[in-house]
Amino acid sequence: MTTQLFVPKFRVDECLAQVKECLEKGWTGMGFKTVEIEDRWKEYTGLPHAHFLSSATAGLHLAFEVLKRKHGWQDGDEVISTSLTFVSTNHAIKYAGLTPVFADVDKYLCLDPEAILDKITTRTRAVVFVGLGGNTGQLDKVAQICKEKGIALVLDAAHMAGTRYRGKHIGYNADVTVFSFQAVKNMPTADSGMICFKEQSDDELARKLTWLGINKDTYARTAAQGAYKWKYDVEDLGFKYHGNSIMAGLALVSLKYLDNDNSYRRQISKWYRDELNGVEGIEIVPVAEGCESSTHLLQLRLERRDGLLVFLNEKGVYPGVHYTDNSEYEMYKDCGQCKNSVKASNEIISLPMHVGLSKNEVDKVSCLVKEFLKG
Ligand SMILES: Cc1ncc(COP(=O)(O)O)c(C=O)c1O
Numbered sequence: 453m454t455t456q457l458f459v460p461k462f463r464v465d466e467c468l469a470q471v472k473e474c475l476e477k478g479w480t481g482m483g484f485k486t487v488e489i490e491d492r493w494k495e496y497t498g499l500p501h502a503h504f505l506s507s508a509t510a511g512l513h514l515a516f517e518v519l520k521r522k523h524g525w526q527d528g529d530e531v532i533s534t535s536l537t538f539v540s541t542n543h544a545i546k547y548a549g550l551t552p553v554f555a556d557v558d559k560y561l562c563l564d565p566e567a568i569l570d571k572i573t574t575r576t577r578a579v580v581f582v583g584l585g586g587n588t589g590q591l592d593k594v595a596q597i598c599k600e601k602g603i604a605l606v607l608d609a610a611h612m613a614g615t616r617y618r619g620k621h622i623g624y625n626a627d628v629t630v631f632s633f634q635a636v637k638n639m640p641t642a643d644s645g646m647i648c649f650k651e652q653s654d655d656e657l658a659r660k661l662t663w664l665g666i667n668k669d670t671y672a673r674t675a676a677q678g679a680y681k682w683k684y685d686v687e688d689l690g691f692k693y694h695g696n697s698i699m700a701g702l703a704l705v706s707l708k709y710l711d712n713d714n715s716y717r718r719q720i721s722k723w724y725r726d727e728l729n730g731v732e733g734i735e736i737v738p739v740a741e742g743c744e745s746s747t748h749l750l751q752l753r754l755e756r757r758d759g760l761l762v763f764l765n766e767k768g769v770y771p772g773v774h775y776t777d778n779s780e781y782e783m784y785k786d787c788g789q790c791k792n793s794v795k796a797s798n799e800i801i802s803l804p805m806h807v808g809l810s811k812n813e814v815d816k817v818s819c820l821v822k823e824f825l826k827g
Contacts, residue, residue, distance in 0.1 A: 454768040455813055459806045460640035461713070463705050470701025482663070485697035489704050490646075496707060497621040499629065499648040501655035504695035504703070505662060508610045508632030508645035512544030514661060514693060515606050515628040515647060516578070518654050520548050523604070525577045531606075532571050532579045534563050535778040536793045541582055541608050542778055550577070554779060556790035560740050561751070561800070562589025565597055567790070578604040581626075583612040584774065585749030585802075586638070588622060588740050595625035606630070611748035613639040614714040618742045623648055633699070638714060638748045639706045644699040665690030713807045717747035720809055724750050727818035733825045737800070749774055752821070753799040760801055763824045769817055772802040 474480045486504045493502040505511045516531070527549040533542055535554040545552045555571045558564040561584045568579055581594050591607070598605040607623060609615070610632035615622045623629035631646040633639050649655040660667060665688035725736055737751040751774065754760060764771055777797035778784040803817055 454770065455804045455809070455817060456770050456806070457772045457802060457804050458636035459808045460636055461709075461807045462640065462702070463709065466705045466708075467702050470705060471698055474697045474701055480698050481696050482694045483697055485700035485704065486695050489695075489700040489707070492704060492707055493646055493648075496710075497623055497648065499621070499623045501649050501652060503647050503649075503655060503658050503662065504700055505645045505647055505693050506695055506699075507634065507643050507693075508608070508630050509540040509544065510662075510691070510693035511630035511632075511645045511647040512540055512580075512606070512608060513547040514658050514691070515630055516544055516548035516550055517661065518649070518657050519578060519604050519606070519627065520550065521657065522654060523577065525550065528575070529577045530573060530575045532563070532568055532576060533787075534580075534582050534793065535784065535787070535790055536561055536584065536775055536797060537582045537608070537778065538610070538775055539778060539781070539783070540610070541580055542784060542787070545580065546783075551575075552784065552787045554784075554788040554790050554793070556792045557796060558589060558792070559738060560584070560587050560589035561737055561796055562587060562591070562740075563594060564792070565590050565593040568594060568597055571788075572601060572603070576601075576603055578606055578627075580606040580608055582608040582610075583615060583622065585737070585751060586611045586615045586746030587737070588612075588615060588617045588743040588745070590740065591617065591622070592625065604628075610634075610637065610645075612746055613637065614710045615746045616744040619744075626650070628654065633703050633706065638717065638746050639703070639710050641699045641702040641706060644695045644703055660688060661690040662693040663690060664692060714746050716807050717805060718745070720805060720814055721745075721747050721750050723811055723814040724803060724818060727815065728752070728821060731822060731825060734821070747805065749802045750805045751800050751802050753796065754801070754825075755799060756824075757799050757801050760821065760824050763827075764817070764820060767820050769804065769820060771804065773797075773800060774802050 556567040607626035607629040633641040
């Protein structure tokens with residue numbers, strides 16, 4: 453039997469019922485279900501605005517695009533980011549014509565507030581904070597720095613659906629928070645995401661930009677009366693980034709189980725920690741004090757990481773690496789290299805983490821890790 457890194461759990465009958473409803477209604481695009489998931493997401497997170505999207509990558513681009521227009525940022529203005537992330541985070545900065553500047557990470561593998569302070573220049577406009585694996589790291593301190601320095605805070609919460617900090621769902625202290633509901637995330641659909649702006653005017657601009665700059669969505673036009681219901685204006689060079697009702701239907705089902713699923717993930721994390729904490733030669737990436745993490749990832753650090761990857765593969769266990777330091781990529785070789793990020797990138801391994809894992813499987817993986825370390 454093999455043990456995979458991620459296996460999404462879909463409640464198939466409930467998902468099919470959602471899809472059936474869309475098909476029977478003859479409405480699969482943006483509309484009734486996208487509105488419903490936006491409402492449910494606002495209720496769930498307590499965030500004031502939520503707009504359902506085709507992906508978090510689209511959302512991150514939109515975040516920078518909206519803030520750039522609002523504040524009149526210039527091309528080439530700087531955004532402090534991490535190199536220990538999926539490339540979407542940094543591509544999004546570049547899509548908006550801005551420049552990523554890498555700052556180093558802390559023991560949580562999230563941006564280190566001190567390192568951010570070192571990178572602030574007169575051209576710094578924003579920080580993008582990635583809650584790696586669902587961890588909040590030192591997000592509160594970073595938010596405080598952004599406030600004091602008058603720079604925007606974008607939260608890449610692709611791994612953070614359901615993460616709470618001191619009892620409150622994350623996103624409350626960012627200018628904009630972007631979630632991913634991609635196929636293997638902890639709140640899976642196939643591909644979709646959510647963007648949550650703090651300000652209503654930003655949410656309004658984002659809605660216009662996700663539908664090509666058109667000033668009314670199709671649903672509103674269909675609901676409108678009279679001979680001019682087809683008419684609209686195009687006020688901006690927007691994008692095709694909005695979500696659709698099929699994905700929203702899957703998201704509604706995933707959201708219903710999110711808290712239960714995340715709590716089982718935390719149980720799995722505890723089982724791993726009980727087995728592996730204190731074992732010589734490895735370190736488990738800690739969860740920040742006060743953070744109830746979605747636990748999208750369970751990451752170990754060890755010097756012989758590559759050897760462990762091969763060993764586990766040979767035993768039918770398929771871990772992952774989140775992530776290769778982005779400064780190694782041609783696209784990002786000029787954004788600065790950060791010592792801790794590069795070191796971490798060579799040491800981290802993500803063990804299987806999904807709600808289909810049993811305690812036996814977690815024990816089996818933990819035993820294999822220990823066996824490797826003895827060898
Ligand atoms: C940290 C991070 N940011 C952004 C994204 C992009 O998410 P999506 O696949 O929904 O575009 C991902 C996806 O893997 C991610 O891990």
